[in-house]
Amino acid sequence: MRISLPFRQHATPRTPLVRALEAAVGSAHVLHLAEDLLAYEYDATIERRRPDAVVFPRSTEEAAACVRIANEHNVPIVPRGSGTGLAGGAVPAQGGLVVVLTRMNRILELDPRDRIAVVQPGVINLALQEACAPHGLLYAPDPSSQRICTLGGNIANNSGGPHTLAHGSTVNHVLGLEVVLPDGRVTWLGARQLDAPGVDLRGLFVGSEGTLGIVTQICVRLVRAPEAVRTMLAIFETIDEATEAVSAIIRRGIIPVALEMLDQEIIRAVEPQLHVGYPLDAGAVLLIEVEGLRETVLEDEAAVIGVCRELHAREVRTAASEDERARLWEGRKGGIGAIGAVSPNFYILDGVVPRTRLPEVMREVMRLSEAAGFRCANIFHAGDGNLHPNIMFDELEPGAIGRVLDLGGQIMRVCVDAGGSITGEHGVGLEKRSYMEWIFGPPDLEAMERVRVAFGGADRFNPCKLLPTGRGCGHAHATELLRHLETPGVYV
Numbered sequence: 001m002r003i004s005l006p007f008r009q010h011a012t013p014r015t016p017l018v019r020a021l022e023a024a025v026g027s028a029h030v031l032h033l034a035e036d037l038l039a040y041e042y043d044a045t046i047e048r049r050r051p052d053a054v055v056f057p058r059s060t061e062e063a064a065a066c067v068r069i070a071n072e073h074n075v076p077i078v079p080r081g082s083g084t085g086l087a088g089g090a091v092p093a094q095g096g097l098v099v100v101l102t103r104m105n106r107i108l109e110l111d112p113r114d115r116i117a118v119v120q121p122g123v124i125n126l127a128l129q130e131a132c133a134p135h136g137l138l139y140a141p142d143p144s145s146q147r148i149c150t151l152g153g154n155i156a157n158n159s160g161g162p163h164t165l166a167h168g169s170t171v172n173h174v175l176g177l178e179v180v181l182p183d184g185r186v187t188w189l190g191a192r193q194l195d196a197p198g199v200d201l202r203g204l205f206v207g208s209e210g211t212l213g214i215v216t217q218i219c220v221r222l223v224r225a226p227e228a229v230r231t232m233l234a235i236f237e238t239i240d241e242a243t244e245a246v247s248a249i250i251r252r253g254i255i256p257v258a259l260e261m262l263d264q265e266i267i268r269a270v271e272p273q274l275h276v277g278y279p280l281d282a283g284a285v286l287l288i289e290v291e292g293l294r295e296t297v298l299e300d301e302a303a304v305i306g307v308c309r310e311l312h313a314r315e316v317r318t319a320a321s322e323d324e325r326a327r328l329w330e331g332r333k334g335g336i337g338a339i340g341a342v343s344p345n346f347y348i349l350d351g352v353v354p355r356t357r358l359p360e361v362m363r364e365v366m367r368l369s370e371a372a373g374f375r376c377a378n379i380f381h382a383g384d385g386n387l388h389p390n391i392m393f394d395e396l397e398p399g400a401i402g403r404v405l406d407l408g409g410q411i412m413r414v415c416v417d418a419g420g421s422i423t424g425e426h427g428v429g430l431e432k433r434s435y436m437e438w439i440f441g442p443p444d445l446e447a448m449e450r451v452r453v454a455f456g457g458a459d460r461f462n463p464c465k466l467l468p469t470g471r472g473c474g475h476a477h478a479t480e481l482l483r484h485l486e487t488p489g490v491y492v
Helices: 016-025 033-040 060-072 125-135 149-156 203-206 240-253 264-274 295-310 322-333 335-341 355-372 400-417 433-437 442-455 477-484
Strands: 053-055 077-080 097-100 107-111 117-121 173-180 188-189 213-223 228-234 258-263 284-292 316-317 345-348 375-380 389-392
Touching: 016 053, 016 060, 033 477, 060 077, 060 097, 060 173, 060 188, 060 442, 077 149, 077 345, 107 125, 107 335, 117 258, 125 228, 149 228, 173 203, 173 400, 213 389, 228 240, 228 295, 228 355, 240 284, 240 295, 240 355, 258 264, 258 322, 258 477, 264 322, 264 335, 284 295, 284 322, 316 400, 322 355, 335 345, 335 375, 335 389, 345 400, 355 375, 389 400, 400 433
Parallel strands: 053 097, 077 097
Antiparallel strands: 107 117, 117 213, 173 188, 173 213, 228 284, 228 316, 258 284, 258 375, 345 389, 375 389
């Protein structure tokens, strides 16, 4: 006996947009029912907006066809990968068509001799790493979400990761891009080698957050896996001591491949779940990794240990095996997810400050959080001053969301006033676009908007993202978000 579920809207009419998309990619790869669209109205932030339709192209040709169809029906286009973004970049702020690229997930070429790979945008970051390993190679950018984030999403936000302190972020490893432009044309930016002649449109596209077009193929450079790696855990009584040690290590002329910090709040979330060996009574720990030639690595390890002891580390451990090293990194990679076990909700921030200002900025972050009545767990890329405060709250508590958003704005302001920025790797997206005026003047923002217009994507490709302009976007987006989130049953 067949049972019809009452909430499933079988009779929902297919719009002309949906019918055209189904003809292009097949009905199995187009979503339009309200209950199916729920999963695509948000990413990993607290922003919300439901799309009109979702499509899953399989090839460059299908992606281009979807763009042309959206243009014909005059609807906005929002590119999307795995939806792990942390700034609302994949939220369809004006509805429209969400183009999900996860079906385009093939590694098209891996050339160990020239050390390049050509991949589709839906390839998971870790999948490329695993494919490179048998050849003694690696793809350096490694976001903490690398088990699920896509390379297309990494390009959109110019993602970093723990191991980009020495290697650089995504833009330093992308050689060329095949893209679908906002008018549906397909072209290549960059090349298969470094330093292609002409204007660096490849570099311009990386970090553009889906506002200039859709990436359909990516050519990346690979690097040789290091001869030797040493991973250390330095344990400190206070955050101040740990952050002072960060600058001291760099001043000594040592550039670790990774220099990460976890404070006591995050340690107490991670350790009971993952049992990786972080001491629960530590004020903070630094996870430090050096790599290179064996002799150089041993020298750097000794120097790092010496600096940490000078800065009052109560203990510095070096991983004695690959298993122990993997456990230490498991705590870092799984740290943010572990917060979900100790707090109903959390709001992750992404600010950047000069390394030398870390101690005072961290003190102010903790002071502001305490004054607002929230616990704050910190886990971040200390080596390049990229902070990730995680504000823990319960969205069911009346007024909590508004207070969290206000606190987030205050923390971002502290970062800017310290000579830093509003994002290091998560992007601006919908979440922080109104903060862009804190660091850029009108001429700067106008120049950026002109680039968007030149590509043809103004007001149509991922509208309301990155820049504090755009028709129908609403400047005070956080206020609108708050109003809708605190009204049951209403969506932005």
